[in-house]
Amino acid sequence: MRLPKFSYLVPQTVREAVKMMGDAGPAGQFVAGGTDLYPNMKRRQQTPETVISVGRLKELREIAGDGATGLRIGAGVSLTDIVEHPVIRRDYPAVAQAARTISTPILRNMGTIGGNLLLDTRCNYYDQNYEWRKGINFCLKKDGDVCWVAPGSEKCWAVQSSDLVPLMVATGAQVRLVSTVNERMVTAKGLYNDDGIQYLHKRPEELLTEIHLPPVNGWRAVYKKLRRRGAFDFPVLGVAAAINVGADGAVREARVILGGIAPAPLEVKEAAAALVGAPLDDERIAQAAEACYMKARPLDNTDHLMNYRKRMARPFVLRALEELRRSL
């Protein structure tokens, strides 16, 4: 498989990058590490005519702040640097932990945090080469008009498959989006849309430039991932859980987010509700796990049987919360 022909532009600044994107219009596409985009282009899943490389922009490669002030991470920071950064490891260990589960070391060297947060949704009717997709007469997400996962559906069910996304939502992160006309901050939660095609509340011309992690303030988080091979698979269920425990040992706030089972990260408020107001105990943890099990409704479009993925919500949430309890 070979890349199709396309124009490749290398801006020197963010301002220039967004200008280029404005000029390129809908046929334009930003690229950073390229670990997601280029394979997709080889398979003709994505077919930009102009690719604008932002991976080497210095402005996007900085990390500033710490757990007391909050952390600003440039979108072009490599996943390897996220895994190894001393401040992240010390103050936001769950971020380093989740990043470490992404793909392989070689791909983490190329892949960036920004790219990971914007990862194309995945589906095993879609992540196939052109001839294969032609064989099934394509699908809703690209070149076709049927969602083969749910043939009656008007919506695309491709799956949110980034490990960092559920964790960013759980930790209350925000991202900065920049275009030629404006700049805005969006919460991680607000960035994602529950549709496999329009999976982002981001306009195509907007460039994600940085990620803001809020001050730690007593929050602690954890990430658990279901996949067949620990070596490099995408998550087919991800559990990010964050809690803030008061001096009395009672959980003041909690967020439990499921990834890898729907087009967007799924916040299970019932799980959080089960946890808030008392110390973490077996019963509350079990209630939270049960709530996640009830809410998880994966479809048959990734590795592992869908019923199995649903069933795994229980032990994975259980283990995530038990790990948080142990960390107290």
Next chain:
Amino acid sequence: MATNKNSNGFRRNDGNNADANGKDLKVVGKPFRKVDARAKCTGQTKFADDIVLPRMLYAKLLRSHEPHAIIKSIDTSKAEALPGVLAVITGKDLPIPYGILPVSQDEHPLCVDRVRFIGDPVAAVAAIDEDTAFEAMNLIEVEYEKLQTITSIEEAVLIDEPRIHDYGEGGNVHKSVHLEFGDLDEGFAQADLVREDVFFYEGNTHLPMEQHAAVAHYDSDDKLTLWTSTQTPHYVHRALAKTLGMRAAHIRVIATPNGGGFGGKSDPFNHEIVVCELSRRTRRPVKVTLTREEVFYCHRGRHPVLMKIKTGVKKDGAITAMDFESFLDGGAYGSYGVASTFYTGALQTVTYDVPRYRFKGLRAFTNKPPCGPKRGHGTPQPRFGLEVQLDKLAEELKLDPAEMRLKHLAPPNSVTANYLRIGSMGLGKCIEKVVKGSDWKNKHRKLPFGKGVGLACSSYICGAGLPIYWNNMPHSGVQLALDRQGGVRIQCGSIDIGQGSDSILAYIVAEVLGIDPFDIRVLTADTDLTPVDLGSYSSRVTLMTGNAALQAAERARELLSIAVAEKLCTPVENLSFADRRVFDVENPETGVTFAEAVVLAESKFGTIGTVGSYTPPRSPGKFKGAGVGPSPAYSYSAAIAEVDVDAETGFVTVERVWIGHDIGRSINPMLVMGQVEGGVYMGLGEALMEEMIYRANRNAVHKFPSMLEYKSPTTLEMCDVLTYLVEDADPNGPFGAKEVGQGPLLPVMPAVANAVYDAVGVRVDEVPITPEKVLAALRAKARGKEARFGPTGVPAVEWPDALKVLTPAEGGDGKEMPRVAVHS
């Protein structure tokens, strides 16, 4: 990171390293590097895809996206009109069928009137670059008329029309066989316990790192050269001559170093023939490199096999009779399938004494990529069922599974009920090694819930006793040329697929001639320059090329000895060849250098070249079907797997494997251990995750033809391996050597299944043993149902009348008994 802790894992059975005559060996048995190791490690090796010739064109094959359809029309006009396209061909341009087996000539280079699976090629283009070829390929318009799709064994035996092929046993049954050795009823009547179990083994594929690639050059002298990534250049040569209608003498096939074969490059392939035809038409070199997806469509991998096994045993575990039924999902073409079918019933008898044995086997055609030989060819599936069933029998009999097996081993130097001649037989030692090494006695049925150990054994052939097409010629030939400056060249048709066959040739010749293996140039797998070797399949290469090389080297040594003895005035029998010298053993300083010895011999006899060849001994079986299973020798393996099973998620982690392998003798123990570990690794993939699966409700499309989604373990999923080599020299092997390329894979899957049972008390009677299946079995157990996941039955089919053969114990002569017509 989990690594293979083999640094001290290598255990020799004895410290002795001498040949049968007690002579110390200098090369054989030593861990030399491979002769091609440095080139491989530094990226210098030229694989087929690395070949670039002037004016070379690039080919692409348009493949069917219909699983079963009649080709109504093909319009290539748009593709032909595209600038940069030099040739477009379709099925009618290459109408002669081919196939690896003479009985299954059912493939065409490009489909002529019908497509049989998604991926079947219908047209091909040659263009100035790959992008143009790709674009042209997509401009070809094919009109199909859909036919009903056959997606499973069950459908194939039920649905007679439409037929996928118009040959075979009728309907969509390709082959069905029924062999009976001895009086089964009597055997079961003698049993204290009879078990009947059903197992399923899912299909999986080879997944070589190197995708198939080929370059053809039809030159101005009307001679054709094909460089191709193949395990069987000789068979490709024959297929090219047939399909292209050319004299074989005008065709040269050069097998390029294989970046992994595992059986997946053992058939002649459509893309190989297609590039030759495109080159013949354009008179320019033409290259094709398959995409990973296309490699999945080439397939020829492990057949999915459904099995029913009925075994009778005495109280002490002695088998009294075995009745074995197998159903193979063959996919869309014959490939090696007839042989695969027989192999599912052949080797059950060579590990434990099975006095009476019946085998029924059926291969079905389905609209999926064709299955064929993968490492272990047709034998891992029955071995899985057999070894798991023995574990169940041992438990019912309250016997230790290791002790039970040890007590009833098939005897060495014997002939089995189905007429396989066993020579050396080191399985007992293998079992003893792994039992001791793993502390089996303190672990089996004694570990806490979630932890378990399981044992399984196996055997494999060291080369098929018969060639693929009937002939009386040797299976392997070696030519040796000695240069007056001391150089030695070995020429042999064998192809190194990473297993080290080039190195084996060098080691053996170096041993005999007393020189350094790296003084030798090994020239292999070129049909113009090397004598025929049948190919790298059936674990035949070390034994057969080794014996041929040994014969050629001994003949050369004889010539040198005569000349040197004359010069030194010593008796020939006093001469020794070592350290690049030929000298008098009683007077070691009296001697000549090896180069001087060649000069003396060349002066006396003329140019020094010798040949050697090898033909396997005849098999004692004379009945129809006796051709599959016989081998000059059998290797044996025993493995114990220790697992951790997470009862909440169903995840099985294999923590360690202890494996004993009866190698006869290691020509190079380092390479042997590499093959053992590779076999364990591949076995883990089959045991735990690998599966070729198709969406039956979506056109039988392959679910995920990619290396990301076809799940195969990485090095991080690999367990620790402790390897024990048992060296009990076999009289038929060169220096006693037997095979190791395939055998050590076989015990891994049943050992893991048995360990899972030991850990959590549930049986998963099929592979892969996925977390889903483990959980399903645990849930069944929790609800008080049978603690098992697996198939429940086999299709009811009408079998042909049994071909009956009296066993050797019954006084049989290996011939089929006359069929007696019974009138009522």
